[in-house]
Amino acid sequence: MTSTPLLEVKDLCVAYGKVEALHHANLKVAPGQIVTVIGPNGAGKTTMLCAIMGLLPKSSGEVSFLGRSEDGAAVEHMVGLGMNLVPEKRELFGEMSVEDNLLLGAFVNYRRGARDHGETMGRVFDIFPRLKERRAQQAGTLSGGERQMLAVGRALMAKPKLLLLDEPSLGLAPLVVKEIFRIISELKRTGVGILLVEQNARAALQIADYGYVLETGEMALEGPTKILAGDPRVIESYLGLGTCGVRV
Amino acid sequence: MDLQITLLLGQDGITNGAIYALLSLALVLVFTVTRVIFIPQGEFVAYGALTLASFQAGKTPGTLWLLAGAGILVALIDLKIALAAGARQRIARILLWNLGYPAAITVLIFLGKPEGWPLAAQVLLSLALVVPLGPMVYRLAFQPAAEASVLVLLIISVAVHLALVGLGLLFFGAEGSRTPSFSDAALQLGSITVSGQTLWVLGSSLLLIAALYQFFGRTIYGKALRATAINRTGARLMGISTVMAGKLSFLLAAAIGAFSGILIAPITTIYYDTGFLIGLKGFVAAIIGGLASYPVAAAGALLVGLLEAYSSFWASAFKEVIVFTLIIPVLLWRSLTTHHVEEEE
Ligand SMILES: Nc1ncnc2c1ncn2[C@@H]1O[C@H](COP(=O)(O)OP(=O)(O)OP(=O)(O)O)[C@@H](O)[C@H]1O
Ligand SMILES: [Mg+2]
Numbered sequence: 001m002t003s004t005p006l007l008e009v010k011d012l013c014v015a016y017g018k019v020e021a022l023h024h025a026n027l028k029v030a031p032g033q034i035v036t037v038i039g040p041n042g043a044g045k046t047t048m049l050c051a052i053m054g055l056l057p058k059s060s061g062e063v064s065f066l067g068r069s070e071d072g073a074a075v076e077h078m079v080g081l082g083m084n085l086v087p088e089k090r091e092l093f094g095e096m097s098v099e100d101n102l103l104l105g106a107f108v109n110y111r112r113g114a115r116d117h118g119e120t121m122g123r124v125f126d127i128f129p130r131l132k133e134r135r136a137q138q139a140g141t142l143s144g145g146e147r148q149m150l151a152v153g154r155a156l157m158a159k160p161k162l163l164l165l166d167e168p169s170l171g172l173a174p175l176v177v178k179e180i181f182r183i184i185s186e187l188k189r190t191g192v193g194i195l196l197v198e199q200n201a202r203a204a205l206q207i208a209d210y211g212y213v214l215e216t217g218e219m220a221l222e223g224p225t226k227i228l229a230g231d232p233r234v235i236e237s238y239l240g241l242g243t244c245g246v247r248v
Numbered sequence: 249m250d251l252q253i254t255l256l257l258g259q260d261g262i263t264n265g266a267i268y269a270l271l272s273l274a275l276v277l278v279f280t281v282t283r284v285i286f287i288p289q290g291e292f293v294a295y296g297a298l299t300l301a302s303f304q305a306g307k308t309p310g311t312l313w314l315l316a317g318a319g320i321l322v323a324l325i326d327l328k329i330a331l332a333a334g335a336r337q338r339i340a341r342i343l344l345w346n347l348g349y350p351a352a353i354t355v356l357i358f359l360g361k362p363e364g365w366p367l368a369a370q371v372l373l374s375l376a377l378v379v380p381l382g383p384m385v386y387r388l389a390f391q392p393a394a395e396a397s398v399l400v401l402l403i404i405s406v407a408v409h410l411a412l413v414g415l416g417l418l419f420f421g422a423e424g425s426r427t428p429s430f431s432d433a434a435l436q437l438g439s440i441t442v443s444g445q446t447l448w449v450l451g452s453s454l455l456l457i458a459a460l461y462q463f464f465g466r467t468i469y470g471k472a473l474r475a476t477a478i479n480r481t482g483a484r485l486m487g488i489s490t491v492m493a494g495k496l497s498f499l500l501a502a503a504i505g506a507f508s509g510i511l512i513a514p515i516t517t518i519y520y521d522t523g524f525l526i527g528l529k530g531f532v533a534a535i536i537g538g539l540a541s542y543p544v545a546a547a548g549a550l551l552v553g554l555l556e557a558y559s560s561f562w563a564s565a566f567k568e569v570i571v572f573t574l575i576i577p578v579l580l581w582r583s584l585t586t587h588h589v590e591e592e593e
Pocket of ligand 2: 045046047088166
């Protein structure tokens, strides 16, 4: 990583009450780079993303975005700077149409006077033709896979500089997973930085440039994905036979 | 009760029902977006009507001092926060809206001599004075507790209501006011006469409801408010700030309240505390809609208006009792028919 990182997380600690869920996490994402964080259930992956995004308060540490330290900034502020999260729970607007959900993804840009949401939506429909077919349907009635697509599409509507993805493959059929990962690697080419949290370690390590392994709130391992994928500890715990890519 | 009286009472009921419908929509809006049960809604009704009456009497309405005072408080708080965060670019906006705007209104009132203005201009000036109090009340009383429970927000709401009623007495005194009718025209429908003001109330209410419908269905800000009501976290992740949504919903509620007051001031004498009872009837309607459904709330409002009109004929002493007792069967029916839906995901 030679260029200035898009996102730099230093010594980030997060606690729920007195229980620390994340201890001194360090991490960097450069523009046009896919960085993945893998780890078992309850490792603190979602916690980390929420703290970076400003959804959860941090107990200590620093989050810098675009070279500026954002201390205690609220979610809305981070979104305004170009950081977007596709949350684990998706948080769609269930009683609104697919089209309105997408439109609201462009809210920040609209508020600043941009009126190109129509074109952006066209591009999102090119990526997810299924959403175009379902544009008038209520988001709450979509299938699991379609909801995932909508959540990603909605985040893309904001034209993010950094996209945080929390388990985008969760509960999806293998073919759809493949499709989602193909889309993620295509996004990378447009210069977007991507921080990808996954339990599907095999797929994540395949498309990412750099990876971290988070275990019980601590960064246990890190390295370029080619090296990480060959690490015996990773192979045993995350790529081992029988459990590969399968969510328990 | 002959047909003539039935129709007359029905006309009364529908007129009042239209006002309750407007207020109930505002209450549903504020509750779904901010979780605040907006008790002070009625004070905006009274402030709107009495501010207009003051202009017409050639007096300076006390609400002007409230606007100035609230503006100064908001400016002080927001400036302190902006300076602490090093956000200098926000300073101009804070000064403009919280000090500049009230100052401009003050100048307009003292130099413009609004008592000689046409009614429409007086109405606009009254709205321009009272409506900004909505977002200021949100900023001062509710924003600091935005994450608190519904109960805490309700307690704040009651406190704000009491404070605003007290201020209303201070500003406008204990005497009531009635403003002249918007038009003297009347419509002859068979044997009954529909007054011009009734037509104004019905027409404006329908127009306002249609406008709100368009706002929520077509504009991105309207959709943003709905999104906040549906999923607060999801909305924040789209950059729709809870504070912005809160201020916007309070702005709309204040506008609806103040305008309702102006609409009914020619029909009913408005006292500093009249708003509370009117707001409460809007609240009964909102409850019928489960504090969630706009169409059911509007239908409920019509029911409340009609019930009130007919009971004032049959048992005028028990008019209010009958209206508020309506809430009991409604709550029973609601608790029997609504199944508690599990929180989505
Ligand atoms: N709101 C909360 N209150 C208390 N503890 C919490 C809360 N949210 C998460 N935790 C705890 O923090 C730890 C980390 O949770 P987190 O959701 O970040 O894990 P994760 O790595 O995202 O797991 P998964 O892969 O299952 O999504 C877990 O032990 C969890 O029980
Ligand atoms: Mg998680």
